[in-house]
Amino acid sequence: MIKEILYDREYFSPLDTLECGQIFRFRKVENGFLVMSDDRACVIAENGENTAILCNEGDEEYFYDFFDLKRDYSKIYEKALRSGNEFLEEAARVGKGVRILNQNKREMMISFLISQNNNIPRIKKIIENLCNALGEKRNFMGYEYYTFPKAVSFFDKTPDFYKGLGLGYRSDYIGNLKDIASDDYMNMLSDLSGEKLKSELLKIKGIGEKVADCICLFGFHKTDSFPVDTWIEKIYREDFKGELKNRKAITEYFVNLFGENSGYFQQYLFYYKRSFEKLAKK
DNA sequence: TACCAGGTCTGAC
DNA sequence: GTCAGACATGGT
Numbered sequence: 001m002i003k004e005i006l007y008d009r010e011y012f013s014p015l016d017t018l019e020c021g022q023i024f025r026f027r028k029v030e031n032g033f034l035v036m037s038d039d040r041a042c043v044i045a046e047n048g049e050n051t052a053i054l055c056n057e058g059d060e061e062y063f064y065d066f067f068d069l070k071r072d073y074s075k076i077y078e079k080a081l082r083s084g085n086e087f088l089e090e091a092a093r094v095g096k097g098v099r100i101l102n103q104n105k106r107e108m109m110i111s112f113l114i115s116q117n118n119n120i121p122r123i124k125k126i127i128e129n130l131c132n133a134l135g136e137k138r139n140f141m142g143y144e145y146y147t148f149p150k151a152v153s154f155f156d157k158t159p160d161f162y163k164g165l166g167l168g169y170r171s172d173y174i175g176n177l178k179d180i181a182s183d184d185y186m187n188m189l190s191d192l193s194g195e196k197l198k199s200e201l202l203k204i205k206g207i208g209e210k211v212a213d214c215i216c217l218f219g220f221h222k223t224d225s226f227p228v229d230t231w232i233e234k235i236y237r238e239d240f241k242g243e244l245k246n247r248k249a250i251t252e253y254f255v256n257l258f259g260e261n262s263g264y265f266q267q268y269l270f271y272y273k274r275s276f277e278k279l280a281k282k
Numbered sequence: 283t284a285c286c287a288g289g290t291c292t293g294a295c
Numbered sequence: 296g297t298c299a300g301a302c303a304t305g306g307t
Binding site for chain 1: 290
């Protein structure tokens with residue numbers, strides 16, 4: 001039985017929410033997008049004044065939470081518009097339909113470990129390879145997909161296995177992660193405050209400042225996180241006329257500026273800059 | 283062809 | 296503590 005959730009589209013655009021760089025498992029289908037999370041899938045599409053979520057009966061609550069539908073984004077948007085920074089204001093207008101998803105924690109940890117020094121199309125492909133190899137084959141509304149692998153699926157794999165999937169030098173990091181991405185470990189992380197969570201993540205080989213910020217923001221919804229990658233560094237330099245070189249210092253600069261809204265604003269900025277550059281190349 | 287991508291680790295200073 | 300160089304691989 002397929003269920004439908006309707007939600008006002010003003011602050012929930014399928015395209016903005018999926019293309020802003022926070023999620024790697026989705027694909028265009030007829031009339032909308034197939035979105036995968038952990039072992040589930042749904043289809044989201046624009047439907048008049050609403051965005052419609054189609055999911056299996058029993059998954060309604062999961063996806064209601066996944067798309068962060070309990071939160072009032074008008075307040076976040078209004079704050080961005082009143083920030084006094086023209087670039088952010090324009091970015092917010094363009095990305096008005098962005099929401100920060102509540103994604104599976106293990107999936108985020110592994111996905112962003114793969115993301116380092118890599119581009120989004122290839123990150124998507126590697127994660128798809130990983131799911132095809134270790135996940136379970138499923139079907140939703142006639143669309144075939146693979147679930148994100150369970151922790152136990154990683155336990156007996158060697159770095160060579162991951163190299164075969166295209167992970168390159170990151171294979172050693174995933175190999176190192178196999179014991180600690182267990183359910184117990186992830187539950188332990190869930191109980192930590194933002195600061196302690198980040199310092200715990202930084203103990204893991206392959207996770208540095210930026211990836212830790214991404215996991216905090218996209219896996220644990222710590223919205224006082226502000227990941228700084230090559231794009232954000234470029235925005236900082238070109239659009240905020242900043243002079244700091246050190247990425248950690250740039251993160252601190254933005255968190256001081258935006259506080260609890262750092263993560264939301266970061267997504268507006270990232271999405272806007274990348275869309276702009278894509279258009280410029282065409 | 284070279285440079286770049288949602289960076290991090292290592293060893294030298 | 297800071298910094299250059301290495302690191303796999305495919306997109307553009």
